[in-house]
Amino acid sequence: MTISKRIEETSPLTAEETASALANCCGKLCKMCEPPDDYAYRRRSVDLSKLLVKAVENDLNPFEREAVTLYWFEGLTLTEIAQRTGRAPPNILKTLARAKERLHTLLKAVVQYQYDLENDELTPLAVQKALLVAAASQREAGSLGGRIKNERVARNIEISALAPALNISERRLRAAEEDKIRLYADEVLAIAYFFDLNVDYLLKGGAKNPAGEAESA
Secondary structure: OOHHHHHHHHOOOOHHHHHHHHHOOOOOOHHHOOOHHHHHHHHHHHHHHHHHHHHHHHHOOHHHHHHHHHHHHOOOOHHHHHHHHOOOHHHHHHHHHHHHHHHHHHHHHHHHHHOOOOOOOOHHHHHHHHHHHHHHHHOOOOOHHHHHHHHHHHOOOOHHHHHHHHOOOHHHHHHHHOOOOOOOHHHHHHHHHHHOOOHHHHHHOOOOOOOOOOOOO
């Protein structure tokens, strides 16, 4: 069972969240009938991920911030972080653990509010999911497939939902994200339109759109 499914089964949506989802429909996944509940659930993690990034920037100590940034946001291994920082991998691992505990504490009240809980039993799962989403939004990929995957994960969209919305088979889209195949020009255009991105960004990196900011689907 995925983290998302475990969270959904633990905490049903409120009527307010469903109403908000209906009011804020992006209009792009609707052609494959994304239910309002699905939209609302994925927005929970996206919204929490934005708060998590701010917490990393403002509330972690320098060592914790550095470790989280290099490991989660830049995707470096413990060995690579050790080479860059001069710190031993076991110490880096301990710092990452402390940072996650700190983030749990900082975001606990938000998670309890989001999921209408009286305790923080769901906090580790919710923060872990938010970390994955935040990492995708912060990380710079070096390939077309990596950029597509980052944009998808940053919006907390499952590949099984995105593929039909793009009229691309799930198998083909997964292979494209892994850089195992080259997409056709019309497929790249469809992805750029869906995520409101410059085609040049998908192909070569750089500015995501004319304003340099990506829109969230």
